[in-house]
Amino acid sequence: MQGLAHQLIAGIATGGIYASVALALVMIYQSTHHLNFAQGEMATFSTYIALTLIQAGLPYWVAFLATLVISFGIGVFIERIMLRPMQNASVLANVGVFIGLLLVFRNAMGWIFDYTIKAFPTPFDTGTPLFGGLVSGHELGSTAVTLVVLGLVYVFFRFTKLGLGMRAAAFNASSSRLVGIRVGWMLALGWGLAAAIGAIAGIMIAPVVFLEPNMMLGILLYAFAGALLGGIDNPGGAVLGGFLVGIIENLGGAYLVGTELKLTLALGIIICVLLVRPTGLFGRVVQSRV
């Protein structure tokens, strides 16, 4: 019973990471109908930036915030420079750009920070596990950070004028222009926000899985599975899907398939969703006229 509870809690902790990355994916998907395959690599790059800042002597939380700002800037910059010229290009051309971005980021990281595996600090107490060994300080802390971030993102989109403008631009670009919203900038802000959310996910998972250029590869797959499970066009659904995938992965890994085959569960979820319910649990059916 103790073991089950522990796996459940660990699942929620990693699920939070998947939920964040899934949210980043969905935010860009909603407004552009493209999946950013480089989302994971961008997050890893941000994590390296955080490590560099921490090693330079900045306090953890200062480095954390600075990394978010820098990541936001990188996201906006990429949208403006690389995606803007592609807005009328074919889907395949866009996929090409995303894969190119992925390769550029991965190899740039190897080049700049080298390929060796690095330890990443956690700001949370790593001493004795809490609540009778159920949960580690880092699991608790990272879950709290993730929940706060998800909450802030919700409040931003739900209650602020800028958030409303960004949602409107994602739903209906041409009507948004008619009310004077600068749709291009809203997309760029969306990229910046997605990059910052990804950065938080990277920083929170790095102490667990260690930092190396491929760190987010597996996590991106779980996040895809989460986003698909919840509904690729529904941010709330994607977040819930991310948490579910984290729990399924941990319980499945512990009791069903073993840790070596855990990633298969993510791929299994993707296939099941696409076969049984392609819109995901909370997605909406889009009817398109031909």
Added chain:
Amino acid sequence: MSALLELRDVHAGYGQTRVLHGIDLVVDPGGVTALLGANGAGKTTTLRAVCGMVRTSGDISLAGEPIQGRPTEDIARRGVAHVPDGRGTFMELTVEENFRLGAFVRQDKEVHADFERMFGYFPRLKQRWRQQAGTLSGGEQQMLAIARALLLRPRLLLLDEPSFGLAPLIVQDIFGILRQVRAEQGVGILIVEQNANLALDFADRAYLLETGRIVVSGPAHEIREDEQVRRSYLGY
């Protein structure tokens, strides 16, 4: 008196297809101009040309200022509100959010007073305040589209077939409100309407468009007497 909106020799089209072949058109400040014509004559395209939604050439000026070739969002910020065909409401968002988006670019403090004014025009929208726009009836959606456009506090309102698909009573309602809006807010209106009778009653200036060219133009009451218009569009 200089025109609120003036089009001179405006050409427009989609890709290789030319739709407008040199349109001249005027909307007076606070005036109503009606654009009549059969399907495919280029009425909708003319409205799209004004707010920069299609590739155009020629001169388009708003109160003497050239706006041709500017991005749609800039033209909106200069006070041109467009209620397009298909209404341009945000179906996934609530009525409240649609209102807030209508006033998105405004910095003044009177936005909430304008919300109240819209409730005065369209009381039903107040009852639907927290409802998703996609769940409203056709008439309510048209009301929401017009309210959304008016919340920009436009100098010029572009209306694309506001009567389309609506019951006659609701159409009467909507045109009554449009008259009231025009009288109270002094907004200039360019209206495209299939229902020529309705449009000519409402307008003070009218143009008849045929395959991308203006074939008849003049004061609305004279157009009403025009043989060609009467036979083709008024049906008597």
